[in-house]
Amino acid sequence: MEQLQVQRIDEAVQYIVQRIGALKPSIGMVLGSGLGDLAHEVEQPIAIPYSDIPHFPISTVEGHAGQFVVGTLEGKTVIVMQGRFHYYEGYSMQKVVFPIYVMKRLGVQILVMTNAAGGMNRAFRPGDLMLICDHINLTGAHPLIGPNDPELGVRFPDMSEAYNKQFRALAHQLSSQIRGDDGDALELQDGVYCGISGPAYMTPAELKMLAIMGGDAVGMSTVGEVIAARHAGLNVLGISCITDMAIGEELEPLTHEQVVEVANRTKPKFIALVKAFVREV
Template identity: 75%
Template sequence: METNYIQQIQEAAEWIQQRLQGAEAPQIGLILGSGLGDMADQVDNATRIPYNEIPHFPISTVEGHAGQFVIGTLEGKSVIVMQGRFHYYEGYSMQKVVFPVYVMKQLGVRSLVITNAAGGMNRNYEPGDLMLIADHLNMTGANPLIGPNHPELGVRFPDMSEAYNREYRALAKEIAQDMRSVGTDIRLQEGVYSGITGPSYLPPAELTMLAKLGGDAVGMSTVGEVIAARHGGLKVLGISCITDMAIGEELEPLTHEQVVAVANRTKPMFIELVRQFVRRVAV
């Protein structure tokens, strides 16, 4: 990490705090993936801050990512929502990709909900399923913690034995069961997320390899953010929206527009699950 990384985090957080004019510090952070940004419209008393106004912030360049913080209340909790994220494939360093995670920690966040759109490699999945992330495979070849460690951010060797909080996953499964009991057709899976660099979708041989390694879904985000979050002591809930099937032996052509379209159809279920999680989680 750069020697001025801490200073940049502090300056970005202080700038945001000034914009909030003494409002309650956010308790929960949410990072919204492709096609899932409408969740930010559910935030009450919202302050919207474009990333390009915040000191030292990168700019989101991907379709389906609005590129702003939305800060306010959701289900009675103070939240900060990333409506759009940054990706390694956009040309940013991994440290820059996870920069907002450390800024959120500096602002007071201790719990983080991270979402993404992903391809399903598990044959039991279907497009439109939601998958709780139980663990991940970091196939990016990068790690945001490479370089000098800053003790202000976390320990040199953070533990990753429970990267995705077990209690949070249990609560999400309980909520999904409650939703089904009132007639909501939610399919909530649980599995391993394989994080790749992108931006190209994987060929059949690589998808087959990842499935044999234990991956259930594949995507181009999340892993670096989770590593940074755990480095900072944040508890994480990860949810993937399965937008397509990525089975190597049966692979069909795919476009980003198709991914966003399925995410859009799944949005109402996803929003309800996250809203109920925010309402019921202890922070």
Template identity: 75%
Template sequence: MTAENQSYLQHITEAADYVRTKLGGVKPSIGLVLGSGLGDLAEKVEGPGYVPFGEIPHFPVSTVEGHAGRFVAGTLEGKPVIVMQGRFHFYEGYPMQKVVFPVYVMRMLGVTSVVMTNAAGGMNRSFQAGDLMLISDHINFTGANPLIGPNFKELGVRFPDMSEAYDRGYRELAKRLAAGITSAEGAPLRLQEGVYCGISGPAYMTPSELTMLARLGGDAVGMSTVGEVIAARHAGLKVLGISCITDMAIGDELEPLTHEQVMATAERTKPMFQSLVRAFVRELAD
């Protein structure tokens, strides 16, 4: 085992110890990871303590537009939470172990449940831009796994089970809550459910690549989440995954796409996204 590998657990511990000193006594049990365009939910946290990622020992720094790059801790719907306002991506050049580093930090802070969110392209023809999708499962097409290398028993078992990476009970709760959510215009929340394909990025996929992923069973595609969920399950956390479908990624109907378009759709979807996550946090058993 190299010195770098030996220090990974120590670095997680030191980062968690530092963050704990900034939480003002908050002991979070729920973690929220907010993807592109969805970070405003952190502004709803009451009595918040802010911890910029750049201050935390051994933390990487997010370089993506639309990601604030900080932890926000406090209460949301009466529950103690810690929110990642922004995240890290494999395409930024970080090794996958660094990408998932914050997941282990949250676990050491006492988090037992985590809501993973992202912006994604819809490959299922029944979807439309602006839908939300509960992630029922994922396909890891990043070419990497955060658990490769030495295993630390303090973090989790060597071979974690992934048969239910996204908690079935959490999905059922979210579906029940979504039935009562409407837009300001009275339109019902369109909540889908499907398989998320995680790719490395940063280039958007070609039409042939999208057709391949759809034929393999993918319903949505994005550049995050799968590594973090693998780490979360390794650490024993229960996961709810939600994708904001910001564009349609149908191989034979593909149109040019920019990050600005993704952000604009996320902005329009944000009110109902926030309503669903807040309702879920409120109903989640202590």
């Protein structure tokens, strides 16, 4: 936890407060690959590039704008991470989760985590939205290793309900009100997200192993941030956009551009779901 010193967090918070004034965000969002356009729905937005914020890393991945957007969404004050940081970019896991603690100190109590993921469950299809009910940390790293600062959270945070059950139930309830292009109601999947380090996509044998372990989707983010969020006492809703099928026996070549393309097609129902959740939560 060396890089998560309260002083550094507070310096980042102080800079952001200078930019947003009296605004007090209560809901934070982290937007994954191809999903950043949700930030365009924020009213009276204040955009703050990560490069301007003290101690912040820089997002280097295509499809990640690399800024906070603060404003109003569905009547709530929100702070949106338009682009995130990844362990595979060379940052420590402590640096990856640094923004989570900053959002907490700004007043955030609810965190909406999103990502693009490969679907390992044969019942899934590209373009599906999966509510994350649990995760398996296979990154080989953990954001809480090192001395613990009690100002940030307890030494041994409970992870028995990393993803809030009530939030998932609300999302399912709201999905019946959301219609796709075909007129059918949005059907949400539920599943376990496997977080890997990346940046290479997985081999067929590795994917078979993850499926046997109980994984329904696989991606290169989220788990570290959710661990930090629970450490900080935040309640989490996790949503994966299934951009491709990662089934070992049927694996086809995959590029980041394909992932972003499917995420882009899924954006309308994704945005509708998140806006409905923010309105009702």
